[in-house]
Amino acid sequence: MIPKRVKVNRRYYTVEMLDQTIDYGGHKCRGLCDWDKKIIYISKKQTKRAIISTFLHELFHAICCEYKIKTLTHKAIYDIEGPLAAFFIHNPRLAKSIKQWRPQPAKKKGPVAGAF
Numbered sequence: 001m002i003p004k005r006v007k008v009n010r011r012y013y014t015v016e017m018l019d020q021t022i023d024y025g026g027h028k029c030r031g032l033c034d035w036d037k038k039i040i041y042i043s044k045k046q047t048k049r050a051i052i053s054t055f056l057h058e059l060f061h062a063i064c065c066e067y068k069i070k071t072l073t074h075k076a077i078y079d080i081e082g083p084l085a086a087f088f089i090h091n092p093r094l095a096k097s098i099k100q101w102r103p104q105p106a107k108k109k110g111p112v113a114g115a116f
């Protein structure tokens with residue numbers, strides 16, 4: 001469901017699914033983005049919908065780090081994570097469409113017939 005690795009700008013983040021909640025400074029968290037190690041941790045102790053929401057939340061942190069975005073507040077991330085999760089759940093065909101738009105690796109250019 002959640003990919004094991006995602007590319008954010010030019011960096012790859014590993015996604016680790018954990019059986020327990022994540023302890024961060026004494027707080028129990030559903031997810032955590034370690035942008036130094038490029039790891040997104042997601043706790044499996046939540047509903048599937050909450051897992052998607054938490055993943056998107058941590059992904060926003062990764063995006064803010066990799067694109068040096070400082071204007072997106074934590075509150076804004078909390079406000080948008082649920083609606084965006086609902087959007088992806090209600091529009092599963094979008095992911096398939098996007099996959100088709102991915103840039104293809106450049107093909108090797110061979111000699112063109114009749115070019116000489």
Ligand SMILES: [Zn+2]
Nearest residue numbers: 057061074077
């Ligand atoms: Zn956060």
